[in-house]
Amino acid sequence: MARKEFQHYEAVSAAVPGEAGYSAAIAVKGLNAGGAPTFHRVLDDQKFKTALAADQAAAQELERLIDVTPEGELMFAQD
Numbered sequence: 001m002a003r004k005e006f007q008h009y010e011a012v013s014a015a016v017p018g019e020a021g022y023s024a025a026i027a028v029k030g031l032n033a034g035g036a037p038t039f040h041r042v043l044d045d046q047k048f049k050t051a052l053a054a055d056q057a058a059a060q061e062l063e064r065l066i067d068v069t070p071e072g073e074l075m076f077a078q079d
Contacts, residue, residue: 002059015054022054
C-alpha cells in the first residue's frame, strides 16, 4: 500500500475485490478524519488476478495523482 498526503486529504493505493478478480483503486479520506474512506476505482478496463497486483497498479496511478479537490475528487497529472 502506497500513501500520499495532500493539504486536506490523504490517499492510499488499494485493491477492491470483485467477481472477475481485483480492481485497482485509490482510497481518499480527510486528514485526521474518522470514518470510512471513499474508494475511486482506477484503470477501469483492467482486472487483476491478485490483490497484490491490483495494489501495485493502484500505487503507480497514485504516483500520477497531483491533488484531491475539496469535494474529494482525484486530479491526475497528464501523461
